[in-house]
Amino acid sequence: MTWTEVQAKVVVLLSLYSVCFANPLSRGQSFVIAESEELADCSRCEICRENTREERGKRAVRSRRRKDIKIWDKCSGKLDDESGTIQLPHEIRKNPYQCEWKIELTENSWMDIKAETLNTTQNKVIVTSQGKTILEHKGGISQLKSVSIQHNTATVLLTVYPKDDRWPGIVISYNQFKPDSPLQPIATPKDSEFALNQSMKNCGDDISSSNSKEGIITSPQYPKMYPDNAYCMWNFANTDSSHKLRLTIIDMDIEMGSGDQCNHDKLVIKNGKNVQQICGYNLPDGITTSEKKISIAFLSDDSLGAGGFKMRYRFVPK
Template structure:
């Protein structure tokens, strides 16, 4: 009877606030009807947008959704960027264990809540705030910028970004797309320092300043700490860097035959990647590559070219070698053969629209 607490929640009645764009520097949001039972058959998307150059810090104070071991019934999803892009998915959650605090890898974060037609719980309450500087980043890939980038960074700033905990557990690669800071002997004024682990006690991978972009850096552990510091005067544009988990993304093959696939294949590959597969056989061999499956983001409607996500093949083992092909979209490709004993395949993905990726096999012959 209704007196025993068995009353059913309504289908989402008109007027219930559900989802929306949150653009204040901080705020709170919760599932419909919270702290009452959420309605059946409801889907809500919250898009959190803060100032560019900042990240979003998201935390949950209450969390109670219907449990399923694959979260197939009622669930909450957190995206690093706009929703519905599987390459940006940070996690899917249900049951009684609240998601961990999240720090987005850029200034947009999306939260999607969905309920099915059975079993309602009390839902969730969440808070977010703009995290101007630093944070704990857990995605497979992301972007980091100095405060206020591309405007001049503030004086007397200190930021720490701790990257780690991605499910792949592989090493991390950091690539700087832009870098312009105050210079100086020994980088004693403004600098970026990189550490091979979660804290400053880990081995230091480098300390950089001035206007020369730091080299591509690969950690030896699944954690990387980036420290940015500015002194009391003279600034610069700062920096913009991309990181990605390199576990399935930087491989060298020296066996006569083998196969490999894009990260997470046949699930969607992460965004913001640059992955390299290098095949190096003894002199006198040539390499034949077979494309078993390929589905990448399609061509640009403006240029007709593969401007977004693309796979390229180079003869000779470096990107300076002759280009054997550059592909995107969904294609059935004929095999290609190298002219030398070395071949390099490079996958670039941009910051949105992920697809299934590719599966490739190769064989060497004389």
């Protein structure tokens, strides 16, 4: 073998070693080796196979570490004061960690939970009570929310990531209160038409344009959390054909189910043949109608409450 042939083979071997070692993810891709016209498959290179296995192992370890986020005792514990505030700790650690706060108030008391700040890139918070998720934030900026928990215990779990430097990021406050006398229990109807059954109401009013040109209606106990089993009915009668009724919701926080469905608590507006169900906390557009009779119902089920609603009504000239 001439010196030139030896040099050519060395170049080929170095090229194969370099490609396999430097790019283990190229396995299964064909490439040209130096001056040779032959096609090679990196899967035949032992170095490539070993590096691929090593990289897979490293990725698996990193994945396990992401899933195995441990609770840090220094930012966890029990809270039994009548009120308090939970927020992200100041200390920055090398790896992600969790803070678990268990709120345990006096027996037969309830609590208001308020998310005062929700502004994070990665940090998360989830509030649970009796096995149900009450509030959850998974990064980004969320609208502030108030929720009433009709129980004396709740758990607040914070997940903290080192790269999230937004401060304070997450602030959750709670306040204990004693519930008022509950409304008479009812079976909340699920069908919106049936929800306007006059015989079932346990709160509300009849309002006529002849004796009240404008005013405010609210959920029970507003601005406190509304109670369980509320079935309020407001019946509007427009007796003046030269006027129309204008309805504007100016504050709203009504429990919403999964998929943004109003399958728990709801505000139901019957305007002629149109029946509209409303829940959540995003304010809807106002309603202006010339119908002679308009009905508004507010219904709450037998668990969990929220801040309720406040609505302004006005009979205005057409």
